[in-house]
Amino acid sequence: MNHTSDKHLKNGVEIKCVLSNCQSRLADVRKFQKHMSRYHPPAASSDFFQPTPMPTISEAGFSYDDDTDGENERNNEEEFYDCNSEEPGAQFTNNSDDPDPYPEYVIKDEIARFYLKLEGEFAVPTSTVQCIAEEIKLLSVLSHHRLKIALREQLESTNIDASQISSIVKATFKCDPIFNVHHKNEDIEQLCTHHLRQQYWHKRFPYVEPRDHYFGTNAAGKKRRAHFVPMKETLKILLQDKTIRDMVLKSFDKERL
Secondary structure (H helix, E strand, O other): OOHHHHHHHHHOOOEEOOOOOOOOEEOOHHHHHHHHHHHOHHHHOOOOOOOOOOOOHHHOOOOOOOOOOOHHHHHHHHHHHOOOOOOOOHHHOOOOOOOOOOOHHHHHHHHHHHHHHHHHOOOOOHHHHHHHHHHHHHHHHHHHHHHHHHHHHHHHOOOOOHHHHHHHHHHHHOOOHHHHOOOOOOOOOOOOOHHHHHHHHHHHOOOOOOEEEEEEEOOOOOEEEEEEOOHHHHHHHHOOOHHHHHHHHHHHHHHHO
16 A cells, blocks of 8 residues: 555545546545546556455445445545546546546446445345346436437538448447447447356456355245355455555564564
């Protein structure tokens, strides 16, 4: 963990984002890490910053934030809208001369994290998460429909040839990762079903899948099952993160004292 996190944020000191063109202010280590990985991925991926490890499935039911009041939610909203500009969404704009700070894989990872957080952190049932995915799929279709109409109207007002307009519209909407990962034949990495999301999580995140144990049937003939998360595998993944590994080693030092 860098100097900013260890010497300031962990001591409760509010700091301004370390990047000069960002006006966000943060006073929490986890929010700082989340802010950097989401809004400044090039900096977050450098040696300067160590990102927060993804929650494993064994952390289901636990929340990282203090929910004693609504202050955290308000802070999260301010953080989202207060990067580089007061205008909502302006933090995602980028000068044409700069490398793209939000390549497609970053956006796809964010979508996958959203689903993993629902199941792994908030313990939302898989069937409910699938319903959410289906709704997002539908909403993306409706959004595309309205945006295509608006884009066509704007292009037609410039007297561009009709065939060129169709080509431009098609090419533009082919670049929407939210739509693509929810529709077959649009992206080879799909997130539209639980099975496909699991494949993505295993490939991209430190994910430990629960195991099923069958206990036979009860007196009524109903199957009895229990799910558990292997602790050994969970610990192996957690200790791969340098921050957690250092914390564990420091805890042994304290015991010796």
